[in-house]
Amino acid sequence: MKKTILILVSIFLILSSFSIFAAAEAEGGVEKHAFIFKNTGNPYGDKQMQGFEDGIKEQGFEAITRAPDQPTAEAQIQIIEQLINQRVASISITGNDYDALEPALKKAMGEGIAILSADSAVNPASRITHINQADSEMIGRTLIQAAYDMAGGSGDIAILSATSQASNQNLWIEWMKKELAENASKYANLKLVRIAYGDDLRDKSVSETEALLQSFPNLKVIIAPTTVGIAAAGRVVTDRNLIGKLKVTGLGLPSEMAEYIENGACPYMFLWNPIDVGYLTAYAAVAASEGKLKGTAGEKFSASRLGEFTVVKASDGGTEVLLGAPFKFDKANIAEWKTVY
Ligand code: RAM
Numbered sequence: 001m002k003k004t005i006l007i008l009v010s011i012f013l014i015l016s017s018f019s020i021f022a023a024a025e026a027e028g029g030v031e032k033h034a035f036i037f038k039n040t041g042n043p044y045g046d047k048q049m050q051g052f053e054d055g056i057k058e059q060g061f062e063a064i065t066r067a068p069d070q071p072t073a074e075a076q077i078q079i080i081e082q083l084i085n086q087r088v089a090s091i092s093i094t095g096n097d098y099d100a101l102e103p104a105l106k107k108a109m110g111e112g113i114a115i116l117s118a119d120s121a122v123n124p125a126s127r128i129t130h131i132n133q134a135d136s137e138m139i140g141r142t143l144i145q146a147a148y149d150m151a152g153g154s155g156d157i158a159i160l161s162a163t164s165q166a167s168n169q170n171l172w173i174e175w176m177k178k179e180l181a182e183n184a185s186k187y188a189n190l191k192l193v194r195i196a197y198g199d200d201l202r203d204k205s206v207s208e209t210e211a212l213l214q215s216f217p218n219l220k221v222i223i224a225p226t227t228v229g230i231a232a233a234g235r236v237v238t239d240r241n242l243i244g245k246l247k248v249t250g251l252g253l254p255s256e257m258a259e260y261i262e263n264g265a266c267p268y269m270f271l272w273n274p275i276d277v278g279y280l281t282a283y284a285a286v287a288a289s290e291g292k293l294k295g296t297a298g299e300k301f302s303a304s305r306l307g308e309f310t311v312v313k314a315s316d317g318g319t320e321v322l323l324g325a326p327f328k329f330d331k332a333n334i335a336e337w338k339t340v341y
Helices: 002-029 043-058 073-085 102-110 136-151 167-182 202-215 227-239 254-262 274-289
Strands: 032-036 062-066 090-093 114-118 130-132 155-161 190-197 221-224 247-250 268-271 300-302 308-310 319-322 327-330
Touching: 032 043, 032 073, 032 274, 043 062, 043 227, 043 274, 062 073, 073 090, 073 102, 090 102, 090 274, 102 114, 114 274, 130 274, 136 155, 136 167, 136 190, 136 221, 136 247, 136 268, 155 167, 155 202, 155 227, 167 190, 190 202, 202 221, 202 227, 221 227, 227 247, 227 254, 247 268, 254 268, 254 327, 274 300, 308 319
Parallel strands: 032 062, 032 090, 090 114, 114 130, 130 319, 155 190, 155 221, 221 247
Antiparallel strands: 268 327, 300 308
């Protein structure tokens, strides 16, 4: 009896190891496309990666989505190395640094992996093209105009950004400064007193907001061009009963900001659909890995439900693909959007 059981168990083990092997082999056969975000714990990043996964699966491939604990280039380099070993077909990255990722990304390119950046660009030498959420100049200028409007034309304003190395935030800040400099008489009484960095970490963004309040008690507006920063600033303004005195604007997720738009801490803010940024990236990444997208200005490709896109010249000398215009969220429409993203 014991012997029969032993034989049956062995047969079962042999059969199951065969099926495990078969499954592993099938999995190995499906092309993998990877996305690396800045860091974990950011709902914006989760939505972007969700859109990427949807777009990759829809095309019949496997998606790998990764993000380090901390928003650093070093941590992303480790992930790039691992993905090279996994023999992925493409890597799309929301860069934690514009230049520092270049050696690792070039190594991946040398292994035949298609490299794109999305949301936060890496330099043109490290990418085929960049998937940009919206026109950077328009974002920067619009945010200063919003702060001017909320401050009533005069007073201290500050910026609460992500990391000091984030190329998307840095580009938007550059445009904010240009908007101020180019319209010096309009903004003569508006003073940009500080740029603080909350590193897209919730607690650091809260403490940086508190530090701003301490240094500038008459601060009228905080512009946070980061979903993590704007939500942290909204929290601080609400908890300290500063609604109406200190206003918050910038780029925020409707799901995280609804509370602060409804209570008046944030009169209005802007964003695009992060799910669509990821989805568009998925279509560009697959086309690039198949050699159908070379990243040359004027090329066209289809992103399924989002329609057709054209590669255009980017301001940094490389190329990019623009998702579209950002959307304004305020008291009138936030209820409708807070469940969408
Ligand atoms: C944060 C990230 C992301 C940026 C948005 C607006 O979630 O910094 O890169 O695009 O904000």
